[in-house]
Amino acid sequence: MSQAEQKKLDLLITGVGGQGAILASDIIGKAAVTAGMPIRAAETHGMAQRGGSVVNHIRVGNDYGSMIPKKGADLLLALEPMEAVRYLDFLKDGGIIIMNTQPIVPVTVTSGLTKYPEVSDILDFLSEKYIVKAFNADDLAYEAGNRLAMNVVMVGAVSGYLPIPKETLLDSVKALVPQKTIEVNLRAFEAGRQKVEES
């Protein structure tokens, strides 16, 4: 693999509107610029954000469009289990999935129209074809000091795979989260990173 190719990474972040997928992608994007790499990203805005399913494309080291081709993503970062499955078409066979196991139940389920699949079934299904690292990121964020830092836990979790130095990512966390929450978010990042390193 050439130097340039090693620095290319297509990453998909999926989740539910309101979980902070955009901030997670911004942290990575800003860090990539600091590290001097071209970066492209696409995100969901507007109507779909109101608790709907959202997906962000992030392409590090890429000069073209912001959309990852089908079966093109190296990595899928899922902030919610069911949303990990919804966009699998974009992930390479044998690709890596980092998944938060904490479900968010949609209104279609609470109102009794449909059922939420068992998280264990989701995990079994995903493990057949992909490399899966799953853990409850909400709990880790809570231990770090704030449940809302779940998205930063997930950035920490994916950080080892990114062609961007850890320090640069941390600087970008500091620059983008609210001043008061920097400490909590740095802890959240470390918690996520450790979780994946251990597994």
Added chain:
Amino acid sequence: MTMREYMLGNVAIARGLLEGGVQVIAGYPGTPSSEIIDTLAARKDRDYHIEWSVNEKVAMEVAVGAAWTGVRSVVTMKHVGLNVAADPFMTLAYAGTKGGLIAIVADDPSCHSSQNEQDTRRYAQFALVPCFDPSTPQEAKDMLPYAFEFSEKFEVPVIFRPTTRISHGKSDIELGEIPVEKPAPNFEKLLDRWVMLPKNARPRHTHLLSIQQPIEDALAESPWNSLELKPDAKFGVIGAGIASAYAKEALVELGLDVSYLKIGVYPVPRKLILELLETVDAVLVFEELEPIVEEQVKMIAQEAGIEVSVLGKNNGFVPREGELDVSAFLEALKKTFDLETEAETSGTSLELAPRPPALCAGCSHRATFYSMKKVFGKDAIYPSDIGCYTLGIQSGTVETTLCMGSSISVASGLYHAGEKRPICCSIGDSTFFHSGMNSLLNAIVNKANITVTILDNRITAMTGHQPNPGVGYTATGEQTVQVSLEELCKAMGAEFVSVVDPYKLEEIQEAFKAAKEFEGVAVVIARQPCVISGKRAGIRRTPYVVDPEKCEGCKQCVKFGCPAIEFDEQNKCAVITALCSGCGVCAQICKFDAIQEVKR
């Protein structure tokens, strides 16, 4: 050293306008265009006028006035907004401008948050004005100063057409200089230009036609079109706008030796197209939405008597609707070269629950719709409009959505057609100011018998919380008059106007009952700030909890549809989650008094 920054496409566009020395910016919010004005309005060191206008037509006219003084102006909107602004725009093409005028009209292939997929490039053709079609956020930014200059050179307005993936894409952007010197405004009284009497319009039409060729020639030389001819290549690809980036990526990936023409601005570069056509046997045209380039290529080939097959949307090689991507390009190539297409393999045995967007927990629209349904019942007809509240389709109270401001007029039409069922339409405050006012006036004067509900959440919520004339401040946060919806409706002749708090179910239901009885146009204004902007403004409410002792598991509160209420099947009891914003509506719905405020 050049500065690079990571930014949203719309922020890059805003930056491009600054680098182009813009002095007046007006627009109406609409996804995916809204962040352009939001970004510029938030800047502290402003030396330009910026506003959210009440609709796109008005915004266009403000920009026109400014450009006629010789300064550079911009109007922003989404694609369907140009339908509203089409009236001034079509004639503006005749009159032309002095200062550069750019109409930024964002297209939304695949209707990510729109009611149709119309292609703004058709309007450019229709009006005979140039159209810039960026392929990346960087190019979008770089095009704008050029577009201003171009507009001034030919004294003609130009369209700038980003698509969703440009506007809401993010990228590292190389920044340029922002000019400090700007021209002073000076309105020249050119009556034969600014007064479109027939006697003036006729020669202006001739003039507009006469500059088409010079415009095309100038654009062909611009950096936005480029031709790469490969020696011996018998196959060519033409990519336009963002689709050209997808095509290029796939071609590089496959290492194919084909000739490639990128088009970034219209009218299309006839010279470059001819050069390409003369060397190949077939071309594949790849562009989002309508087959505009494709049609032009066919015409050019025919006129020049060149035998070449043109593949694209018309013969099914590229889909005509929806969004394109690299995969769509690969599909088209496979069809062209008759290759096997892989069978889709992503089958899953897991049943995924759909996750449609929903009104927020505690959104007052849900409470209004709940009460509306209670009073008007299943039999009534519910025309509605465009905004967050369109999501009320889940409450069964949104039965039509045509375009901004249409709910009241559609309701009138239903009534005048002889519908005997009760008709209760709904419209947001911003949408009402946009163009609902005209419809209300019309309904009143023409004696419709309908109930009009103004869902007054004190903001334009869906597009990102922009101010409207009801809130008392401008785009830049400056204080201004606060227009009273109730006084406005009364002034238009409405004899029944009732302002209610939708969180108080009894109060709003009483109002709906009275409105239903009323002969004529009854207006119910349901007023409660959007929970998101309310929270930002410091409104704090105590959350609610379900007392499991008292809960009978009747699911009435669950049926209400608030995302904060879940049902615990094991214990047959409702549960309120951390999403609760404390509106207190579910507590009023519960017959067993099982829902109460959290005690502190």
